[in-house]
Amino acid sequence: MDEKEKYKIAKQRLEDIKGFYSHLISYIIVIIVLMIINLVSSPRFLWFAIVAGAWGFGLFWHAMGVFVFNKGAKKSWEKRKIKELMDKMEDD
Numbered sequence: 001m002d003e004k005e006k007y008k009i010a011k012q013r014l015e016d017i018k019g020f021y022s023h024l025i026s027y028i029i030v031i032i033v034l035m036i037i038n039l040v041s042s043p044r045f046l047w048f049a050i051v052a053g054a055w056g057f058g059l060f061w062h063a064m065g066v067f068v069f070n071k072g073a074k075k076s077w078e079k080r081k082i083k084e085l086m087d088k089m090e091d092d
Contacts, residue, residue: 005079013070016065016066017066019062019066020062020063020066020067023059023062024059027055027056027059030055031048031051031052031055034048034051034052035048035052
């Protein structure tokens, strides 16, 4: 893998991480605002928890995609494997 490819993959990885943290910050701010609205307007029914749970589920999968499944590493692996198979064909 040459430097251009490494840079492209690293840049995409950085964008993925930044996207996750933006999502996380939005989640925290919105849930806090909804919690305050909920507790002031109707404290007997905590509806903000439904929103927090549903959005939190999406946030969890976003984190999994960025930090566990790492799409960039998968693409990098696929490129290396393709190159390996092509090199093997040339040797045959």
